[in-house]
Amino acid sequence: MARYSREFIKRLRLRHRGYIILLVTQIIYILLLPAAKGQPELQSLLNIGLAGVLLSQVVRYTQIKKYNSYFVCLGLISMAMELIWRFSLELNPAIGHWLTPLHLSSWLLFYFIAVIRAIKSLIREPFVTVPVVMAAVDCYLLIGVAGGILLTGVLELHPTAFNAEVLTNGDAYLANTTNKVSHFSPLVMAASFNILTTLGSGIMKSGNTVAQVVSTFITISGQLYVAILIALILGRTRAKN
Secondary structure, eight states, X not given: OOOOOHHHHHHHHHHHHHHHHHHHHHHHHHHTTXXXXXXXXXXXXXXXXXXXHIIIIIGGGOSOOTTHHHHHHHHHHXXXXXXXXXXXXXXXXXXXXXXXXXXXXXXXXXXXXXXXXXXXXXXXXXXXXXXXXXXXXXXXXXXXXXXXXXXXXXXXXXXXXXXXXXXXXXXXXXXXXXXXXHHHHHHHHHHHHHHHTXXXXXXXXXXXXXXXXXXXXXXXXXXXXXXHHHHXXXXXXXXXX
């Protein structure tokens, strides 16, 4: 049986505790989405808070040390972009609109690398415990969050890709609002999890190419994650045998 140092066991416990904290944070994140409707500042705080927990509780104790400082910097840049983008949309919608691609790309790159690093770290875990299983769920939910950010960006750049009647629930005032992201970003974030789990969502227009491409991308990302994770775990098991 392999022997591990006290320092290794300490970091292992801290990392596993981080997995649990991250999962609890994501559950709270999802539960607070209804409260964030019409409150853009709360949605941004949820995004920043989730990234902060990921960086402080998991990345800090990760087994993947290569380029760790660069990844932390990318996370901080994404969090800063969230604030800049959100304030720009409120104070000067035109500037916020042009900042959307930068905001979107920084978050998507951050979560893409986070999931890849997490998968590599999970493969290196010496024990399969409940926190490790929770870490696998963490990654899946992070894909859903990234999908929600993608949908939010599309909502700002291509609002015609969305079904206005479903978004507004028949509210004429909301249908005519110019700042749709402030009102509907929590809804499209929640819809991302439905799309991720292949349940589908009626907020996207079935006849719109952008809507279909984005929905397909989110769904395939979730399915690929599950397939890749299972394949890597099976490969690790066979290698040990």
